[in-house]
Amino acid sequence: MLSSVEQALEYDKIRALLKKYTASQLGTARVDTLEPSTDVDKVRYLLTLCSETKIFHQLHGGIPLNGLKDIRKSLTHAAKVGALLNAEELLDVRKVAQIPVDIYRAFEKRDREDFPNLFAIVDVLPVFPDLVEAISYCIDAEGVLLDRASPELRAIRRKLSRLRENIHQKLEATLRSPEHQKAIQEQVITSRNNRYVIPIKQEARSSFRGVVQGQSTSGATFFVEPLDIVQMNNELHEAAEAEQREIRRILLELTDRVRDNLHQLELSLDLLAEFDFLNAKARFSFAIDAVEPKLNTRGVVKLIEARHPLLEFHLQNQRKSDANSGGDESLPTHVVPTNIHIGKGFNTLIITGPNTGGKTVVLKTVGLLALMAQSGLHIPAEHGSQVAIFDHIFADIGDDQGIEQSLSTFSSHITKIAEMLRKIEDAEYTLVLLDEIGAGTDPSEGTALGMALLDWLGDRQVNTIVTTHYGALKAYAHTQESMENASMEFDWATLRPTYRLQIGIPGSSNAIKIASQLGIPSDILDEAQTHLGNNNVAVEDLLVRLQQTQDELETERALLQEKIQEAEVASEKHTHLLQTLETERSALKQQSENEARDIVANARRTIEKLVADIRRQQASKASIRNAFSEIEAAKKSLKKEPRKKQTKQPKFKVNVGDKVRVKKLNRFGEVMAIKPRGKTPLQILVGNMQMQAAYHEIDSVHPKQKTSNLSTSVLDIQYNKSNTISSEINIRGMFVKEALDLTDKYLDDAYLAGIPTVRILHGKGTGALRKAVHDELRENSRVTKYQLAPLSQGGEGVTVVTFKE
Numbered sequence: 001m002l003s004s005v006e007q008a009l010e011y012d013k014i015r016a017l018l019k020k021y022t023a024s025q026l027g028t029a030r031v032d033t034l035e036p037s038t039d040v041d042k043v044r045y046l047l048t049l050c051s052e053t054k055i056f057h058q059l060h061g062g063i064p065l066n067g068l069k070d071i072r073k074s075l076t077h078a079a080k081v082g083a084l085l086n087a088e089e090l091l092d093v094r095k096v097a098q099i100p101v102d103i104y105r106a107f108e109k110r111d112r113e114d115f116p117n118l119f120a121i122v123d124v125l126p127v128f129p130d131l132v133e134a135i136s137y138c139i140d141a142e143g144v145l146l147d148r149a150s151p152e153l154r155a156i157r158r159k160l161s162r163l164r165e166n167i168h169q170k171l172e173a174t175l176r177s178p179e180h181q182k183a184i185q186e187q188v189i190t191s192r193n194n195r196y197v198i199p200i201k202q203e204a205r206s207s208f209r210g211v212v213q214g215q216s217t218s219g220a221t222f223f224v225e226p227l228d229i230v231q232m233n234n235e236l237h238e239a240a241e242a243e244q245r246e247i248r249r250i251l252l253e254l255t256d257r258v259r260d261n262l263h264q265l266e267l268s269l270d271l272l273a274e275f276d277f278l279n280a281k282a283r284f285s286f287a288i289d290a291v292e293p294k295l296n297t298r299g300v301v302k303l304i305e306a307r308h309p310l311l312e313f314h315l316q317n318q319r320k321s322d323a324n325s326g327g328d329e330s331l332p333t334h335v336v337p338t339n340i341h342i343g344k345g346f347n348t349l350i351i352t353g354p355n356t357g358g359k360t361v362v363l364k365t366v367g368l369l370a371l372m373a374q375s376g377l378h379i380p381a382e383h384g385s386q387v388a389i390f391d392h393i394f395a396d397i398g399d400d401q402g403i404e405q406s407l408s409t410f411s412s413h414i415t416k417i418a419e420m421l422r423k424i425e426d427a428e429y430t431l432v433l434l435d436e437i438g439a440g441t442d443p444s445e446g447t448a449l450g451m452a453l454l455d456w457l458g459d460r461q462v463n464t465i466v467t468t469h470y471g472a473l474k475a476y477a478h479t480q481e482s483m484e485n486a487s488m489e490f491d492w493a494t495l496r497p498t499y500r501l502q503i504g505i506p507g508s509s510n511a512i513k514i515a516s517q518l519g520i521p522s523d524i525l526d527e528a529q530t531h532l533g534n535n536n537v538a539v540e541d542l543l544v545r546l547q548q549t550q551d552e553l554e555t556e557r558a559l560l561q562e563k564i565q566e567a568e569v570a571s572e573k574h575t576h577l578l579q580t581l582e583t584e585r586s587a588l589k590q591q592s593e594n595e596a597r598d599i600v601a602n603a604r605r606t607i608e609k610l611v612a613d614i615r616r617q618q619a620s621k622a623s624i625r626n627a628f629s630e631i632e633a634a635k636k637s638l639k640k641e642p643r644k645k646q647t648k649q650p651k652f653k654v655n656v657g658d659k660v661r662v663k664k665l666n667r668f669g670e671v672m673a674i675k676p677r678g679k680t681p682l683q684i685l686v687g688n689m690q691m692q693a694a695y696h697e698i699d700s701v702h703p704k705q706k707t708s709n710l711s712t713s714v715l716d717i718q719y720n721k722s723n724t725i726s727s728e729i730n731i732r733g734m735f736v737k738e739a740l741d742l743t744d745k746y747l748d749d750a751y752l753a754g755i756p757t758v759r760i761l762h763g764k765g766t767g768a769l770r771k772a773v774h775d776e777l778r779e780n781s782r783v784t785k786y787q788l789a790p791l792s793q794g795g796e797g798v799t800v801v802t803f804k805e
Contacts, residue, residue, distance in 0.1 A: 004416070005367075005393055005394060005395045006371065008367075008395045008396070008397045009364055009367040009368045009371060009393075009395050009397070009433075010310055010364065010368060011368060011371050011372075013310055014309065014310075014368070014371075014372060014377070015031055015032070015034055017284065017309070017310075017313060018031050018034070018280055018281070018284050018377075019031050019280075021279070021280035021281075021283040021284050021287075022276050022277070022279075022280045023065045023068050023276050023279065023280075024065070024068040024069055024070060024273075024276055025069075025070040026068065026069075026070050026269065026272065026273035026276055027068075027273060027276030027277050027279070027280055029070075029273065030273045030274065030276065030277040031277060031280065034375055035375060036371050036374035036375045036393075037374055037375070037376075038374070038389060038390070038391055039389075040295055040297055040389045043295060043373070043374055043375075043376060043389060044295055045117065045376075046375075046376025047292050047293070047295070047373070047376055047377075047378070048117055048292070049117045049118070049278060049376070050278065050281045050282060050285065050292065050376055050377065050378055051292045051378070051766065052114075052115045052116075052117055052118050053118065053278040053279065053281065053282040054281075054282040054285050054286065054378070054766065054768075055114070055115075055766060055767070055768040055771075056110075056115055056118060056282075057279070057282045057283065057286070058286075058735075058736055058766075058768045059736055059768060059771070059772055060106060060110070062279050062282070062283075063103060063106065063118075063275045063278065063279055064099070064102040064103060064106050065099060065272065065275060065276055065279065066095075066099070066102070067095030067096065067098060067099060068095075068096060068099060068272055068276060069092050069095065069096060071089075071092050071093055071096055071265075071269065072266075072269065074089045074092065074093060074258075075093075075258070075262060075265055075266060075269075077089075078255050078258045078259050078262065079259060079262055081259075082252075083255060083259075084248065084251050084252050084255050085251065085254070085255045085258065086251065087139050087143040087144065087145060087251065088143045090135050090139055090251070090254050090255070090258070091135070091139055091141075091143050093131075093135065093258055093265070094131070094132055094135035094136060094139070096265075096268070096269065096272070097128040097131050097132045097135075097261075097265065097268070098132050099268075099272055100125045100126060100127045100128070100268055100272075101127055101129065101132070103122060103125060103275070104122065104125075104127065107119065107122050114771070118278075121271060121274065121275070124267075124271070125268060125271050125272075126261075126264040126265075126267060126268045128261055128264070128265070128268075130257075131257055131258065131261055134254060134257055135254055135257075137149070138250055138254060139254075145247050145250060145251075149250050150246060150249075150250055152246050153243065153246045153247065153250065156239055156242050156243045156246060157243065159239050160236065160239045160240065160243060163232060163235055163236045163239060164236065166232060167196050167229055167232050167233065167236065168189060168196075170226075170228065170229050170232065171189045171196060171198055171226070171229065172189070174198060174226055175187050175189070175198060180208070182201075182204065183200050183201055183204030183207060183208045184198065184199065184200060184201070185199040185200060185201045185220075185221045186199045186221075190223065192213035192214035192223045192225075193213050193214070194237060194240070195213055195225050195233045195236075195237070196225065196229065196233060196236075197213050197214070197223040197224055197225045198223070198224060198226070199216075199221045199222070199223055199224075200221070200222045200223075200224045201220070201221065201222075202219060202220050202221065202222060205222050205224070208224055208226075209226065209227050210224040210225050210226040210227050211224065211225045211227070211230060212224055212225075213225050281376070281377060281378070284377070284378075285377070285378040287313075287316075288307075288309045288312050288313070288378075288380040289312075289380060290309075290377075290378035290379055290380045290381070291378055291379065291381060291382065291383050291385065291766070292378055292766075293369075293373050293378075293379050293381065293385045293386060293387045294384070294385065294386045294387070295373070295386070295387060295388075295389060296386055296387075296388050296389070297388065297389055297429070298343065298344075298388065299343040299347070299388045299390075299429045299461070299463055300341075300342075300343035300344050300386055300388055301340070301341060301342050301343055301366065301370065301386065301387060301388055301431070301463065302340075302341040302344075302384075302385060302386040303338065303339065303340050303341070303365070303366065303369060303379075303381050303385050303386075303387075304339055304381055304382040304383075304384050304385045305337035305338075305339060305381055305382040306337055306338045306339070306340070306365055306366075306369060306379070306380065306381040306385065307335040307337050307338070307365070307380040307381070308335065308361055308364060308365045308368065308380075309368065309372070309380050310368075311335045311361070312335050312380055315334070315335055319333075336358070336498065336499035336500060337381075337382075338361075338362055338365055338499075338500075338501050339501065339503075340362065340366060340486075340501055340503065341503070342463050342465060343388060343463050345484075346481075346482050346483055346484040347458060347461055347462065347463050347464065347482055348454055348457065348458050348463075348464045348465075348466075348477070348480070348482055348483040348484070349464070349465045349466070349483075349484050349485075349486055349503070350454075350466055350467075350468060350473055350474065350477045350483060350484070350485055350486065350506075351363075351465065351466070351467045351468075351486045351487065351488065351501070351507070352467070352468055352469065352473075352474055352485070352486075352487050352488075352506055352507035353487045353488035353489075353490060353497075353507030354488070354490050354497065354507070356497055357488035357489075357490055357497040357499065357507075358488050358497055358499040358501075359435075359467040359488055360397060360435055360467065361499070362465075362467075362488075362501055363395070363397055363433045363435055363465060363467060364395075364397065364433075366431075366433065366465060367393060367395050367431065367433045369381065369387065370387055370388075370390060370393055370431060371393060373387040374387075374389060374390070383764065383765070388429060388431075388463070389429065390427075390429050390430060390431045390463075391427035391428055391429050391430060392423055392424065392427045392430045392431070393430070393431045393433075394416075394420040394423075394424075394430065394431070394432045394433065395432075395433040395434075396413055396416045396417060396420070396433070396434050396435060397433065397434075397435040398412075398413070398435060398436075410439070410441045413439070417434070417453070420432065421456070424457075424460060424462060425460075429463070430460075430462045430463065431462075431463045431464075431465075432457060432462055432463065432464045432465070433464075433465050433466075434464070434465075434466040434467070435466075435467050436467055436468060436469070437450040437453065437454075437466040437467070437468050437473070438450035438453075438468065438470060438473075439468075439469075443470060446470065447470045447472045447473060450466070450468065450470065450473055451472075451473065451476050454466070454473075454476075454477075454483065458480070458482050458483065474506040474507075477506075478506070484503060484504065485503075485504065485505065485506040485507075486501055486502060486503045486504070486505070486506075486507075487501075487502050487505050487506055487507025488500070488501060488502075488507060489501075489502055490507075515528075572792075653701075654671055654674065654682065654695070654698075654701055655671070655674075655703070655704060656671055656672065656673060656674060656704075657670065657671065657704035658670070658671045658701055658702060658703055658704050658707075659671075659701075659702040659704075659707050659712055659715055660682075660684065660698040660699070660700065660701050660702070661698060661699055661700040661715075661719060662684060662686060662691070662693060662697065662698055663697055663698065663699060664697065665686060667686050667687070667712070667716055668686075668700070668702075668712040668713075668715040668716050668719070669684040669685050669686035669687075669691075669712055670684065670685045670712060671683070671684055672684065672685050672690070679694055680692035680693055680694050681694070681695070682694070682695065682698065684698075686712070687712075700715075700719065702715060717752060718752055718753055718754050724753075725746075725749050725750050725753045725755060727750075727755055727757070727758050727759065728758060728759035728760070728761060729742070729743065729746045729758070729759075729760055729761065730761040731743060731760065731761065731762050731769065731773075732761055732762060732763035732765075732769075732797075733763070734769070736768065736769060736772045739762070739769055739772070739773070740772060740773070740776055743760060743773060743776060744776065746758075747780060747782065747783075747801070750803070751782045751803050755803070756802065756803055756805075757800060757801065757802050757803070758800075758801050758803075759789065759794075759798055759799070759800055759801070760773055760798065760799045760801060761794065761797065761798050762797065762798070762799065763797045764795075764796050764797045767796075770796065770797075770799065773799060774786065774799065777799070777801060782803055782804055783801055783802070783803060783804070784802045784803060784804045785801075785802050786799055786800065786801045786802070787799070787800055788800070
């Protein structure tokens with residue numbers, strides 16, 4: 001990509017924003033190397049790696065890089081034989097050498113199938129347990145060599161401590177001595193020239209035996225080393241020099257260890273820089289609510305709800321500033337997203353509309369998101385967005401009212417376009433973005449040049465997006481199969497742009513209408529319309545009405561979509577009800593047929609018996625009478641007996657030991673006894689209270705066999721929960737920890753309420769939330785199974801959970 005194009009599309013500002021999320025200079029330096037690639041396999045790998053890091057960051061807090069620092073200068077210095085690294089440099093080396101171990105620990109309990117590309121890097125990351133242990137054993141966290149670094153160092157420091165103690169005792173005795181009280185200036189022990197001394201008055205200098213090591217600025221005090229500690233100071237000085245020699249020897253030894261691991265440390269540093277870069281990309285993706293785009297090599301671009309990342313950051317910063325200062329309600333609350341596609345059906349898009357409507361922002365959004373995707377960065381758009389891999393991306397964008405203040409002359413425009421045309425000849429897929437094509441010269445000549453340029457690009461299948469105010473270009477695009485008009489929506493009632501792109505509808509500048517509503521006198525406007533011509537005015541009016549009609553259709557389409565969804569839900573409900581009724585009807589029909597067959601069979605057996613009896617008794621009057629009596633008895637048995645008035649019988653079977661709910665108390669109790677008759681045959685124990693109840697005063701019977709382990713208190717809780725707990729929970733849009741906490745509590749409540757099956761609405765997104773929920777369900781002992789819902793009921797965005805009975 002040309003550097004001028006990257007600058008025009010503000011790609012350099014993306015690098016600057018990305019640097020804010022790095023943890024070290026290594027990551028910052030890695031960001032400086034960021035550039036778009038035309039290798040589709042490489043780009044796909046980089047995007048997948050970014051997605052894995054983002055999910056790892058969401059689930060496990062990111063790749064640990066505490067203590068990461070650029071130690072390349074120290075390693076270069078250590079490469080020389082005999083070189084010495086000081087304690088602070090060695091401490092930095094130790095911190096960096098410790099990071100690979102931290103990373104291994106972060107990944108050791110993770111599933112390789114979830115992060116295959118990250119594991120591929122972790123697997124080749126060198127570790128340095130011996131080097132870390134050696135430096136940690138010798139140097140503390142403040143960069144001080146420890147006594148345990150060597151036996152010699154411990155012995156020397158013990159000797160130093162003993163000598164200092166002896167010297168202090170000697171000097172303190174001198175300070176307390178009565179014979180020296182008049183000579184001593186102050187009761188303190190200090191040092192000069194690395195030797196312990198005491199302050200002596202100037203007039204007592206000649207009478208005090210010792211070596212003068214210094215004098216105060218005023219000359220009133222001499223710092224004198226008493227003669228009886230000179231030898232002790234000499235020994236202390238020699239021991240201090242021995243300490244420094246031993247420290248140097250230890251540092252040299254540790255530097256040699258660094259040199260032995262030099263190649264592995266350099267490799268580790270490169271990989272840690274890559275991890276820092278990946279962490280930054282993941283955090284940047286979170287910050288702009290970005291997604292991994294789909295890639296293609298067919299030149300197709302389809303951006304769904306795309307947002308310009310710089311506008312997104314600017315608005316976030318503005319909101320933070322407003323929150324601190326009290327806020328400005330007139331400022332926008334969000335970036336208006338753009339839906340745009342090109343490369344399928346048409347490869348040239350001409351965007352028109354009023355000034356300040358957002359045309360240039362659309363150009364920059366498409367170009368910048370294409371550069372980001374080809375650099376392996378997620379883009380601020382919705383899932384399903386597609387970006388093509390372009391060999392070249394050209395942009396000639398200059399305006400004085402967009403994101404970046406810039407102004408170009410006609411000649412500079414043409415110079416850039418000429419350079420672009422020379423490079424396009426050798427490219428297979430190219431994206432061209434031209435702001436105000438043909439501007440800066442005579443409109444008729446600019447229009448003609450614009451038409452010819454669009455034809456030339458169209459013949460070479462170049463994806464081209466241009467903005468213009470020229471009406472002739474709108475009309476020309478309408479006649480070309482490979483071209484399409486688009487416009488930026490404008491609210492004519494408020495005279496404010498909505499910043500929504502409408503593909504398929506040419507835009508209108510409507511300068512006269514805007515001027516009218518802004519207070520320009522009507523006589524001036526009438527004169528302007530006269531100069532403009534009736535045809536042009538009619539076309540502009542037609543475009544406005546067309547946009548209004550489009551808005552109405554969009555509103556009606558949204559309402560119709562809601563009605564369709566409601567109808568689908570109702571249809572599904574009614575279908576289920578119909579299936580239930582059909583099942584019940586079939587069961588009743590089968591039952592009736594079975595009863596009829598039994599009746600016929602019984603009648604047949606009765607008749608056969610009667611015939612046999614008649615034959616056996618030779619049809620005597622008595623036998624015939626008996627036959628008719630039996631037939632009449634059989635007929636009566638088929639008739640329904642009238643209902644006898646009786647006390648209400650239970651709708652359910654109740655046994656002693658069953659647990660039932662007493663309606664008026666809204667509490668469960670245990671059936672202790674059942675009387676054979678009476679209005680209140682049931683004796684129930686509710687808590688510590690015995691009571692009598694009728695069958696119609698209870699419900700929710702729980703057989704003794706199934707509830708022997710459940711107390712009535714638990715049943716009370718279950719019943720109350722079942723009336724308040726829904727059969728589904730919605731955790732879409734939540735952070736993983738918050739969602740898991742809420743889901744865990746909901747599963748407990750649902751299980752306690754006795755709900756056999758529940759639905760968890762986690763959405764599709766990156767899949768991270770769904771995976772976290774599934775991991776939680778896998779460990780839940782109450783869950784029998786879980787599976788994704790059918791496509792018609794949410795598909796990958798919903799998990800159906802079945803509890804154990």
